Amino acid sequence: MSISDTSQLVAGRKRARAKGWAATIARFLVVMVTTYLGLLAVTFFIGRVVPIDPVLAVLGDRAPAHVVERVREEMGLNRPLYIQFYYYLRDALTGNFGISVLTTNPVMTDIRRVFPATMELATVGTLIGSLFGVPLGVLAAVKRGSIADQIVRVVGLIGYSVPIFWLALLSLLLFYAKLQWVAFPGRIDIVYEYSFTPVTGFYLLDSAWQGQWDVFIDVFRHIILPASLLGYFSLAYISRMTRSFMLNELSQEYIVAARAKGLSETRIIWGHALRNAAVPLVTVIALSYAGLLEGSVLTETVFSWPGLGLYITNSLQNADMNAVLGGTIVIGSVFIAINILSDLLYRTLDPRTRAR
Amino acid sequence: MSTAPSQSRREWLLSDRPQSRIQARLGRAYMTWLRFSSNRLAVLGLLIIIALVLIAIFADVLAPHDPVIGNLAGARLLPPGSPGYLLGTDDQGRDILSRLLHGSRLTLFVIVLVAIIAAPVGLLVGAVSGYVGGWVDAVLMRITDIFLAFPKLVLALAFVAALGPGIENAILAIAITSWPPYARIARAETLTVRNSDYIAAVRLMGASPFRIVLRHVMPMCMSSLIVRVTLDMAGIILTAAGLGFLGLGAQPPLPEWGAMIASGRRFILDQWWVATMPGIAILIVSLGFNLLGDGLRDALDPREAGQ
Numbered sequence: 001m002s003i004s005d006t007s008q009l010v011a012g013r014k015r016a017r018a019k020g021w022a023a024t025i026a027r028f029l030v031v032m033v034t035t036y037l038g039l040l041a042v043t044f045f046i047g048r049v050v051p052i053d054p055v056l057a058v059l060g061d062r063a064p065a066h067v068v069e070r071v072r073e074e075m076g077l078n079r080p081l082y083i084q085f086y087y088y089l090r091d092a093l094t095g096n097f098g099i100s101v102l103t104t105n106p107v108m109t110d111i112r113r114v115f116p117a118t119m120e121l122a123t124v125g126t127l128i129g130s131l132f133g134v135p136l137g138v139l140a141a142v143k144r145g146s147i148a149d150q151i152v153r154v155v156g157l158i159g160y161s162v163p164i165f166w167l168a169l170l171s172l173l174l175f176y177a178k179l180q181w182v183a184f185p186g187r188i189d190i191v192y193e194y195s196f197t198p199v200t201g202f203y204l205l206d207s208a209w210q211g212q213w214d215v216f217i218d219v220f221r222h223i224i225l226p227a228s229l230l231g232y233f234s235l236a237y238i239s240r241m242t243r244s245f246m247l248n249e250l251s252q253e254y255i256v257a258a259r260a261k262g263l264s265e266t267r268i269i270w271g272h273a274l275r276n277a278a279v280p281l282v283t284v285i286a287l288s289y290a291g292l293l294e295g296s297v298l299t300e301t302v303f304s305w306p307g308l309g310l311y312i313t314n315s316l317q318n319a320d321m322n323a324v325l326g327g328t329i330v331i332g333s334v335f336i337a338i339n340i341l342s343d344l345l346y347r348t349l350d351p352r353t354r355a356r
Numbered sequence: 357m358s359t360a361p362s363q364s365r366r367e368w369l370l371s372d373r374p375q376s377r378i379q380a381r382l383g384r385a386y387m388t389w390l391r392f393s394s395n396r397l398a399v400l401g402l403l404i405i406i407a408l409v410l411i412a413i414f415a416d417v418l419a420p421h422d423p424v425i426g427n428l429a430g431a432r433l434l435p436p437g438s439p440g441y442l443l444g445t446d447d448q449g450r451d452i453l454s455r456l457l458h459g460s461r462l463t464l465f466v467i468v469l470v471a472i473i474a475a476p477v478g479l480l481v482g483a484v485s486g487y488v489g490g491w492v493d494a495v496l497m498r499i500t501d502i503f504l505a506f507p508k509l510v511l512a513l514a515f516v517a518a519l520g521p522g523i524e525n526a527i528l529a530i531a532i533t534s535w536p537p538y539a540r541i542a543r544a545e546t547l548t549v550r551n552s553d554y555i556a557a558v559r560l561m562g563a564s565p566f567r568i569v570l571r572h573v574m575p576m577c578m579s580s581l582i583v584r585v586t587l588d589m590a591g592i593i594l595t596a597a598g599l600g601f602l603g604l605g606a607q608p609p610l611p612e613w614g615a616m617i618a619s620g621r622r623f624i625l626d627q628w629w630v631a632t633m634p635g636i637a638i639l640i641v642s643l644g645f646n647l648l649g650d651g652l653r654d655a656l657d658p659r660e661a662g663q
Contacts, residue, residue, distance in 0.1 A: 031501070038502030042511070046518045161642040163594050165601050166617050166635030169624055177625050294507040298598050312510070313602055316517050328507075328514045335507045 024347065032340055037089075039332045043325045044088050048081075097326030102318045107326035110311060115330065116201025117187060118300070118307030121227055122292040124204070128231030129238055129292075130285050134274075136235070137242025141250060142269055152239055159236025164295060168229055168302035175225055183221040185304040192218055226303045230295055234288035241284045245277035252276075279350045286342035290335045391655040398651020404644025412460040419454035424609045426450030433627045444629045446620065452633050455611035459634070462612045463641060466527055466596045467589050473531035475585050478538025483573050485539065486546025487565070497543065504536040509595055516604045523606040526599045530592055541584055545577040579656045587649035590642035597638050613638050 063071075072078055076087060091097070097107035140152040175181045183189065188196065188203060196215050198206045204223065207215040249255070250273050258268045297309035304310065308327055315323035370387070374380035393399055411418060420440065426432075426449030436444040443452040485496040515529035549555060550573070558572050599605035600614025608615065613634040620631030 034498055035502050035505045038499070039506065042506070043514065046514050157643060157646055158639070161590055161594075161639055161646050163597050163601075163614070163617070163635055163638045163642075165598060166631070166638065169617070169621060169631055170628075170635070173624050173628060290507070294509050297509060297513065298601065301602065312513065316513060316602065316604065319517070321517065324514055324517050328510050331507050331510050332505075336505050339505050 028340060028344060032336065035336050035340075036333065039329065039336065040089055040092050041085070043092075043329055043332075044085055047321055047325050048077075048084060048088075092329060097329065098322035100315065100320055100323040100326075102315055102320045102323060107323050110323065111308065111326060111330050114306055114308050114311045116198075117305060118293060118296050118309060120202045120204065121223065121230065121296055121300070121305060121307060122289060123202075124223055124227035125230030125292045126234055126285065126289045128228055129234030129288060132231070133235040133238030134242050134281065137239040138246055138269065138274060140239065140243040141246035144247065149243075152243070156236040156240045159232055164229065164233060165298040165302050167232075168226070168299055171225055171229060172302065182225045183218065185302075187219070187222055187306055188215070189218045189222075226299050226305055230292045230299055233295055234285075234292055237288050237291070238281075238284060242277065242281060245280055246273055249273040249277050279346065282349060283342045283346045286338050286345070290338040293331055293334060388655050392651050395651045395654060397647045398654070401644045401647025401649075401651060404640060405648055408460055408464065408641055408644065411457055412464045415457045415461055419451070419457045421451035421454040423450065423455045423458035423611045433623065433630070435627075436629050436633075443633050444627075446616075446630045447623065447627075452616075452630065455616060456613070456634060456637050459611040459613045459616065459637070460641075462523065462606055462610060463593060463596070466523070466530070467592050469527045470531045470534060470592050471585050471589075473527075474535040475538055475581060477531075478535040478540075479542045479574055479577060479581060481535070482539035482542025482544075483546050483569050483577060486543040487550055487569050487573055489550075493543075496539070500536045500539045503533070504540070506533065508533040509598060512595060512599065513602070513604065516599060521604045521607060523610070523612070526596055526605040529599075530595050534588060534592065537584060537588070538581055541580050542574070542577040545580055546573050549573060549576045583649060583653045583656055586645060586652055589645035589649070593638060593642045593645070 076084060079087075095108045097111075099105070100107050100110055103110055136152050136155075140149040143149055172185070176184065192215050196203075196207065196210075196212060199209070200206055203219040204216065207213070207219055246269075250269075255268060255273060258272055263272075293308075296305070296307060297312060299305070300307045300309035301313050308331065312324055312327040312331075315321075315327070368379065369383045371379065371383060374383055420442075421427075426445065428449045431438075431441065431445045431449040431451075433447055434441050434445040436442065438444060441451050441453070443456070445451055446455070481496055481500065485493045485500075511533050512526070512529040515532060516525050519525040519528065555568060555572060558568055563572075596605055597612075597614030597617070600612045601618045603615070603618060606612030606615055608619070616634040617631045620627070620629075620634070623630050
């Protein structure tokens with residue numbers, strides 16, 4: 001085979017691969033758009049079709065008939081449903097979720113204010129969950145059937161079975177009230193509330209960046225308990241999946257080959273097996289991050305953590321449907337985005353799944 | 357008594373050459389039971405669930421006090437171990453043990469109803485999707501994926517917020533968010549049997565597609581579905597308790613465990629037992645379902661037993 005033949009072959013392969021990539025990306029776009037449309041359709045359905053009457057919800061049931069009629073006209077509720085849905089889509093896509101009855105701000109402004117708190121909590125939680133969950137899963141797989149494996153299994157099972165808000169209450173009782181190891185519920189001490197100006201909304205990063213270490217310690221004392229709780233839940237999931245992936249890898253032939261070559265067990269486990277298990281693990285960790293965003297709803301309520309979860313539950317208690325649906329759409333969108341990103345990442349990292 | 361003393365009942369069940377259809381069926385069930393009962397944790401899970409059902413049936417007999425009307429004058433916030441009140445009392449002088457025993461009925465009510473609503477919906481969607489194929493499959497699976505991509509708890513919250521709080525609406529909301537995995541499983545199972553010989557034989561005999569799906573495809577999906585539903589029970593219990601905790605599930609004075617934790621929250625610093633006891637009940641029951649589900653998966657689906 002001459003050099004020009006080879007280069008032609010390579011170019012052809014590149015073209016085919018580019019085509020494959022284009023098809024993959026197009027498919028992902030379709031998935032993303034339809035899923036997002038589905039999310040909006042469901043929230044539209046919840047907001048417009050299910051409740052009693054949005055006009056009465058705004059005016060109360062004692063308003064005179066002509067006022068009801070005028071407001072109905074103004075709210076666009078006389079139009080056919082598909083026209084209403086079109087306007088709903090247009091509003092939602094531009095981030096206009098209406099005004100919150102409770103705070104009187106636009107819902108999007110509120111969400112922008114509270115969302116970083118939830119992100120910070122979920123991020124620290126996922127970090128804790130993976131830092132402990134992955135090694136525990138590896139340990140359980142390597143020492144399969146041992147006491148250590150059983151303990152990891154039981155720890156995971158309890159994580160799957162325990163109500164998070166209950167564990168949060170008990171841990172607050174123990175670590176805050178009795179032992180006084182952690183700070184009062186909330187995100188930051190009232191002393192620092194005015195002297196500290198967050199930039200990104202991630203208080204840990206902001207305080208460290210500005211060199212305010214006393215603030216950093218205070219923020220840390222606030223976040224550590226709720227984040228550990230969320231971390232425990234992702235640990236339960238991550239350790240179980242890590243164990244199963246590692247068992248799968250450790251039974252492969254390349255492990256036997258590595259052993260025959262005389263590599264140390266440490267190197268085989270952490271360098272070879274875990275490296276191959278890492279690809280599906282990335283997906284698992286991404287999904288558990290999405291799960292923590294959702295799990296934060298109950299945790300934030302217990303810890304008075306001023307994030308999206310607390311915002312949604314407060315709005316629920318006050319029948320503030322705009323805020324509830326806006327929060328649902330934002331969490332749902334992040335959920336969908338993480339789902340799709342992790343899928344895409346999986347395809348990029350694992351050459352076997354690439355489009356040919 | 358059998359005529360041949362050497363053939364015990366166990367051997368009859370494990371026989372390689374069953375003489376009748378009943379013997380074959382019983383033998384298979386016995387094999388499954390042997391696999392299941394060799395897993396001690398799974399048996400523990402089964403015992404927990406049986407205990408839950410028995411407690412729910414006999415709650416009236418077992419409960420020493422009324423679950424709703426307490427002794428406001430003489431028995432408020434008594435600690436566990438007080439005479440007559442094994443687990444203590446709450447702020448309205450109600451016996452916590454009696455409330456927990458009666459609350460098992462609500463827990464059972466929720467999971468049974470969610471299973472009755474969500475499992476058939478998922479089964480039907482998945483079986484039709486897998487059997488018919490083509491654009492029906494594409495559309496149904498796209499809808500399933502859309503629901504699968506939603507955050508379950510948040511969506512359930514939004515549904516209950518719109519429908520109004522209450523245990524029936526909580527059940528509906530949980531059911532709406534939990535059918536998609538069942539549809540996925542049913543479709544996967546259907547795809548594996550769709551082109552098998554026995555389906556072709558039934559089709560040749562002139563069975564309608566409706567009958568094939570209902571009588572010959574759906575039964576094949578049952579064992580995987582039962583495993584999945586059992587494993588999901590714990591999550592359903594936790595979601596229902598979470599809704600109750602937020603005041604969106606069962607309304608007072610119903611002794612729902614999540615709502616009991618919420619009402620005990622105010623006294624957590626001094627009267628810790630009010631919130632602690634219902635949490636232990638939730639933990640035990642959902643642990644029971646997780647253990648049972650793991651055991652069933654290993655027993656019914658030996659392919660995955662190694663995992």
